[in-house]
Amino acid sequence: xxxxxxxxxxxGPAGLCAAKMAAEAGQSCLLIDRNRTLGGQLIxxxxxxxxxxxxxxxxxxxxxxxxxxxxxxxxxxxIEIWDDATVVGLYQDKVITVLKNELYIKVQSKxxxxxxxxSEKVLxxxxxxxxxxxxxxxxxxxxxxxxxxxxxxIVMVGSGNIGLIVSYQLMQAGVRVLSIIEASPKIGGYxxxxxxxxxxxxxxxxxxxxxxxxxxxxxxxxxxxxxxxxWNEVPGSEKEYExxxxxxxxxxxxxxxxxxxxxxxxxxxxxLGGLVPVIYPNHETSIENIFSCGDASGIEEASSAIxxxxxxxxxxxxxxGNVHPRYDELMDEYNTQLNNLRNGPFGDKILNGLxxxxx
Amino acid sequence: MRLRIKEHPILxxxxxxxxxxxxxxxxxxxxxxxxxxxSALHALGIKKLSxxxxxxxxxxxxxxxxxxxxxxxxxxxxxxxxTCITLLKEGMDVRVQTNKGEIHDK
Numbered sequence: 001x002x003x004x005x006x007x008x009x010x011x012g013p014a015g016l017c018a019a020k021m022a023a024e025a026g027q028s029c030l031l032i033d034r035n036r037t038l039g040g041q042l043i044x045x046x047x048x049x050x051x052x053x054x055x056x057x058x059x060x061x062x063x064x065x066x067x068x069x070x071x072x073x074x075x076x077x078x079i080e081i082w083d084d085a086t087v088v089g090l091y092q093d094k095v096i097t098v099l100k101n102e103l104y105i106k107v108q109s110k111x112x113x114x115x116x117x118x119s120e121k122v123l124x125x126x127x128x129x130x131x132x133x134x135x136x137x138x139x140x141x142x143x144x145x146x147x148x149x150x151x152x153x154i155v156m157v158g159s160g161n162i163g164l165i166v167s168y169q170l171m172q173a174g175v176r177v178l179s180i181i182e183a184s185p186k187i188g189g190y191x192x193x194x195x196x197x198x199x200x201x202x203x204x205x206x207x208x209x210x211x212x213x214x215x216x217x218x219x220x221x222x223x224x225x226x227x228x229x230x231w232n233e234v235p236g237s238e239k240e241y242e243x244x245x246x247x248x249x250x251x252x253x254x255x256x257x258x259x260x261x262x263x264x265x266x267x268x269x270x271x272l273g274g275l276v277p278v279i280y281p282n283h284e285t286s287i288e289n290i291f292s293c294g295d296a297s298g299i300e301e302a303s304s305a306i307x308x309x310x311x312x313x314x315x316x317x318x319x320x321g322n323v324h325p326r327y328d329e330l331m332d333e334y335n336t337q338l339n340n341l342r343n344g345p346f347g348d349k350i351l352n353g354l355x356x357x358x359x
Numbered sequence: 360m361r362l363r364i365k366e367h368p369i370l371x372x373x374x375x376x377x378x379x380x381x382x383x384x385x386x387x388x389x390x391x392x393x394x395x396x397x398s399a400l401h402a403l404g405i406k407k408l409s410x411x412x413x414x415x416x417x418x419x420x421x422x423x424x425x426x427x428x429x430x431x432x433x434x435x436x437x438x439x440x441x442t443c444i445t446l447l448k449e450g451m452d453v454r455v456q457t458n459k460g461e462i463h464d465k
Contacts, residue, residue: 035424119427122421129429131418132406135421139423141424
């Protein structure tokens with residue numbers, strides 16, 4: 001058994017920022033990530049971020065990842081990093097079990113920050129399991145990390161920011177996006193992204209969903225259908241597209257396996273993407289010294305995950321007896337930043353969800 | 360390899376990478392260093408990676424980050440390998456998985 005005071009599970013934006021703040025407070029920690037590269041999903045975000053300069057607006061996601069990792073690597077004496085290591089268990093006595101290099105390792109911790117991020121939602125339609133039907137994040141990974149196109153003719157399902165941004169990235173990679181379809185009557189993402197897409201000649205069809213996919217070994221065609229104001233299919237409005245890939249961008253859901261496993265109180269909150277842990281004012285779950293932040297406690301944007309990570313890092317180290325020299329000032333500043341971020345176009349939904357989530 | 364991105368306005372994929380030889384269902388094929396098994400197969404146009412255990416429906420990857428297990432294949436005799444996050448290595452024996460996988464001694 002290895003003893004560690006603070007263990008941070010997940011090295012995406014939230015976990016990296018929590019580790020940085022802990023180190024600045026003089027708190028040692030172990031940061032565990034299952035990937036070979038730290039940075040979470042930022043490593044495939046080739047677009048420039050929006051929002052405030054404080055959360056790296058106008059910087060590409062890939063560059064933000066590098067910056068955050070650099071911040072963490074500045075503290076080799078306080079932050080120990082295990083990459084390519086998967087946490088497979090979290091128990092009530094705060095023992096964490098980790099699979100690393102095919103070894104099963106037990107770590108006894110005093111406090112844990114869960115920042116495991118999210119996974120992509122799927123959509124129910126006929127033959128949705130055919131190869132070639134991929135999540136939007138998968139398409140980004142394939143293109144932007146490995147340099148492989150998902151196909152040559154693609155339809156995007158979902159017009160939230162991810163659907164719009166990934167459509168643009170597909171065009172940059174030389175893939176033909178035939179259409180973006182959106183079930184609701186309104187485009188989900190920012191207008192500026194939608195306009196950029198439309199200027200490239202990609203049609204965004206609202207009140208339209210995917211009815212079925214057709215193919216033997218992989219998707220060859222899809223059929224879309226229009227929806228009326230009650231979300232019922234409009235008979236005779238079916239349209240066929242010949243495609244070799246379909247991209248599903250219908251949102252994310254928090255990865256809360258560890259919160260569930262340790263038995264923290266959970267709630268289903270649709271505004272936050274599904275099942276989430278109940279969060280107490282100091283960012284703990286219902287179990288003392290088990291903290292949760294970033295998408296793992298509710299889907300927002302990477303910018304919010306960054307700030308939540310800073311806040312949770314400050315709180316967790318304080319709880320363990322290491323108070324950041326600028327604790328009060330930083331808490332004020334990060335809480336203000338978080339409030340500003342949540343005053344954005346999607347803020348109402350998030351704030352509604354957070355109201356239900358608070359203990 | 361028509362699916363490999365050559366030109367990109369932001370990212371650089373022009374650099375010559377080391378070729379990795381492996382087999383797919385006994386067929387000798389190649390990928391590049393840095394590929395996962397799934398990205399190398401996808402670049403070859405191979406999308407079907409496994410069959411569903413009951414109805415034997417074709418399955419490819421879905422999430423590409425190791426969450427969904429839709430990309431499980433038999434690699435060097437070991438079943439249920441998540442090929443979307445497993446790096447390709449020289450001489451790997453990669454096979455489509457058509458059942459739940461059997462426990463075996465290494």
